[in-house]
């Protein structure tokens with residue numbers, strides 16, 4: 001932190017310079033020093049004033065001593081006379097005084113800067129040391145160079161046990177490849193996103209951590225090492241796991257009764273006294289809601305299947321354009337307000353899990369409708385290029401902010417979750433991404449808040 005100099009401190013400096021100058025002159029008088037070098041002793045006053053008061057006081061000392069020596073020591077005394085000989089000596093003295101003042105001032109400044117930097121460093125050091133998060137640094141090979149108390153607490157290694165060793169000792173076997181990929185990324189000078197992963201403590205226990213890793217660079221941009229901040233998220237992950245297990249169980253139990261209700265509903269619709277009556281219309285609407293409920297339950301079941309690694313793909317050959325067209329027709333029936341306009345074609349037959357790809361399409365189309373309450377059109381475009389097919393689903397609805405676009409594919413994430421007035425669980429896109437990734441495809445979104453969204457996915461041919 002920069003230190004301020006108060007006015008009285010400055011006045012002190014000048015007063016000190018006057019005092020030292022007078023004292024040196026008294027000493028000179030007492031010692032009766034020679035006229036051959038009349039100014040020599042006076043440098044003491046200049047240097048002391050410079051050290052204590054800085055540039056201003058040392059200049060004052062230079063001029064004051066020069067004038068007083070001239071008046072009191074150089075013949076004829078009592079007057080400030082500058083003859084030719086004295087003139088050269090005087091100018092030399094003043095020039096040297098100036099130089100000394102500047103050099104001392106320069107030293108004072110760089111010294112002050114160093115002290116300031118040291119102070120800031122020690123502040124930062126204290127912050128890092130007392131932080132609850134594990135904060136540590138390593139070089140580009142992963143060798144630990146510093147380790148704070150939080151890291152000792154989180155990983156169980158004392159600083160002296162791990163500094164100088166490779167951080168890999170905290171990486172469990174199944175995460176080595178992920179760690180190496182991250183290090184390779186950093187070595188190329190690239191940034192990495194915050195990573196939720198698993199680490200091993202000294203006693204062998206596994207912990208879930210959220211890891212933020214970044215490059216440490218000096219002012220010239222040269223990489224000095226890597227800094228890591230790790231937080232223990234084991235409790236959160238456990239709670240999420242329990243929630244997923246519960247939802248999996250609940251949705252499994254709900255599946256049978258809902259299927260039965262649907263069957264009863266269809267049976268009712270087929271009764272001769274119901275057919276073509278007002279009741280048939282109501283039952284049709286009820287069926288629509290049953291289908292919605294079935295979709296939600298299926299999504300919940302799929303989430304728990306993903307978590308347990310049990311979501312299997314059943315590939316078959318099918319006409320991709322046909323799948324998109326029939327799905328668009330099915331969804332068109334559910335909305336009177338929107339017109340879904342299909343354009344383009346791929347002409348491709350895919351080997352993929354038809355049912356799962358349809359789930360993705362249904363999710364993207366229902367979202368396009370749900371999140372464009374005032375929009376009229378939803379445009380679906382098909383195209384094929386470079387060994388893949390691509391679908392774009394464009395709506396003119398509420399859109400998604402830049403920050404949310406990165407997160408909407410995360411599990412249970414809903415944009416503006418507290419103010420999101422549209423019904424939903426935040427799992428449709430999570431499932432869609434999982435399904436598309438498993439097929440070796442890509443899924444993404446481009447959107448502008450208030451102007452609508454364009455969700456797209458591609459699949460290899």
Ligand code: ADP
Nearest residue numbers: 367368371399408414415424425426427428429
């Ligand atoms: P849900 O719609 O059930 O909340 P999703 O996983 O399908 O779950 O979507 C996650 C979030 O992404 C939604 O809550 C919404 O905020 C946002 N979102 C998805 N599709 C759109 C869209 N077409 N327009 C605007 N926001 C969307």
